[in-house]
Amino acid sequence: MKYLLVLFLVLANSLWGQDSTQTKLHHYKMWLKPSLNIHYISVEVIDVPENEDLKKQKLLPNYPLTIGISGGIYNTYVSLGYSKSTVPFRSTSEYGKSKYFDFQLHSFLKKRFLFDLYYQDYKGFYYEGKKRTHILSDTQIQQIGSELLYFTHWKSQLLEKMFNPDGNHLKDHYGFYVGGGIYYHKATIPILSLKDDGNVFRHLQAGFGVGAVGSMKASENISVNGLIGLGGYFGGELKPLSKMKFDDYVTYRIHLSIVHSKKDWIFIYSWGQNNKEMYFKNNEHLSIGTSNFEISCIRQFHFSTRYHNKVMKYLGM
Numbered sequence: 001m002k003y004l005l006v007l008f009l010v011l012a013n014s015l016w017g018q019d020s021t022q023t024k025l026h027h028y029k030m031w032l033k034p035s036l037n038i039h040y041i042s043v044e045v046i047d048v049p050e051n052e053d054l055k056k057q058k059l060l061p062n063y064p065l066t067i068g069i070s071g072g073i074y075n076t077y078v079s080l081g082y083s084k085s086t087v088p089f090r091s092t093s094e095y096g097k098s099k100y101f102d103f104q105l106h107s108f109l110k111k112r113f114l115f116d117l118y119y120q121d122y123k124g125f126y127y128e129g130k131k132r133t134h135i136l137s138d139t140q141i142q143q144i145g146s147e148l149l150y151f152t153h154w155k156s157q158l159l160e161k162m163f164n165p166d167g168n169h170l171k172d173h174y175g176f177y178v179g180g181g182i183y184y185h186k187a188t189i190p191i192l193s194l195k196d197d198g199n200v201f202r203h204l205q206a207g208f209g210v211g212a213v214g215s216m217k218a219s220e221n222i223s224v225n226g227l228i229g230l231g232g233y234f235g236g237e238l239k240p241l242s243k244m245k246f247d248d249y250v251t252y253r254i255h256l257s258i259v260h261s262k263k264d265w266i267f268i269y270s271w272g273q274n275n276k277e278m279y280f281k282n283n284e285h286l287s288i289g290t291s292n293f294e295i296s297c298i299r300q301f302h303f304s305t306r307y308h309n310k311v312m313k314y315l316g317m
Contacts, residue, residue, distance in 0.1 A: 028303055029074045035296030037066040038089070039102055041122045041141050043187070046277075047285040051191055059125040059139060059189075061098035062088045096135035098124035108160050116147040116181070120290070140188040141288065147181030151213065162215055162225045165259040165268055165298075173215045177229065180208040185278060185288065203278045205235020205249060221262055227255040235278065247279045266298040 040063035045054045065088075070081030088097065105117040123140040126133055151159055153175045185203040192199065211229020218224050231251040236244050257270035275289040 030071065030301045030303065031074065031298050032071045032301070033069065033296055033298045035068045035070075035083075035294055037068060037083070037292070037294045037296075038063060039066065039292045040100075040290075041120060041143070042289045042291065043125070043141060043189075044287040044289070045192070045285075046287055053129070054127070054192060057127045059127050059136065061100065061122045061125050062090050062092060062095045063098060063100070064088050094133055095126045096124050096137055098122060106163060112151045112159065114149045114151065114159065114163075114177075114179075116145070116149070119144050134191075136189070136191055138188065138190050140186075142186040143183065143288070143290075145181055145183040147179055149177045149179030149209075151175055151177045162213065162227075162257075165223070165225070165257065165266065172217055174212070175214070176210065176212055177227075178208070178210050180206070182206040183233075183235075183276065185276075187286065187288075202238040203235060204238055205233045205276070205278065207231055207233030207235075207249075207251075209251065209253075211253070221260055223259045223261075225255075225257045225259070227253070229253045233276070237279075249277045251276045264300040264302075266300070268294070268296045268298070270294045270296075 040061050042061075043059040045057050045059070064085040066083050066085050068081065068083030070079065072079030088095070100123070101119070101121045103119045105115075107115045107117075109115055120143045121140070122142075123138075125136045125139040125141075127136070128134075183205050185205075186200070187203075188200045190199045209229050209231030211227060213227045215223065215225045229252065231253075233249045233251055234246050235249065236246045238244070251274075253272070253274045255270070255272040257268060260267045270293070272292045273289060275287060277285065277287045279285055
């Protein structure tokens with residue numbers, strides 16, 4: 001047991017870069033981040049559907065306010081987070097109740113790549129008619145998507161700070177990105193069609209996008225980060241390959257964040273919108289948008305630990 005402990009101390013010593021005869025002080029920085037988040041999918045009926053009551057209507061979920069808290073230690077793999085839906089944004093008696101599952105993964109690869117993977121499942125929507133609000137409890141939208149973006153003239157630490165601000169703004173920086181992805185959509189909208197077999201459709205599309213990205217220091221304590229992009233995509237309703245009809249689409253995305261930092265406090269206000277369009281059946285046209293608004297703050301804590309290599313002497317070595 002003593003030799004195992006000594007082996008652990010030797011390994012720790014080599015990893016920490018300790019001097020063999022001195023006691024060294026190690027500094028760490030821990031962060032704690034509470035947040036308030038609104039994230040939801042919206043569906044806009046652009047063309048005239050079979051059910052003309054839905055012409056130009058926007059279907060919305062009664063999305064909830066989500067409170068989250070996360071924490072971790074910088075430059076380590078130690079990070080934990082938890083979020084909880086609190087109350088629906090609007091009255092459930094008037095606008096219905098939405099059920100949802102929303103998973104998103106954003107990973108930075110090497111120096112200039114950003115990999116995105118998401119799965120969203122929302123059930124329970126409503127739209128506001130001329131005289132009353134119509135609850136669509138059986139309407140369901142599912143989305144699965146994967147993207148890989150390449151950022152030109154962009155260092156990895158700056159790219160990460162744009163999407164995960166830490167208050168340490170280095171300098172103004174601008175660049176471009178190019179990338180592509182593949183996306184699957186499944187929509188169940190019973191009220192959209194007058195036929196029982198026209199309520200569900202599945203759609204697959206793929207394509208490429210380009211855009212500009214920038215980070216600017218507005219004042220001593222405030223920085224602004226932004227991204228805007230356009231994409232061209234092809235896809236169609238999933239059918240046997242011989243019957244599939246491919247249409248072309250245009251999509252756009254916007255992301256904006258304002259970061260205010262003061263000493264060990266960081267306040268972040270961010271907003272994002274990602275929009276995709278699709279045709280189905282007789283060229284009926286839907287636009288599906290993903291929106292996100294978040295207010296969060298980060299509290300940073302500093303702490304230190306000491307380690308003395310001469311501890312091995314007390315073990316008889």
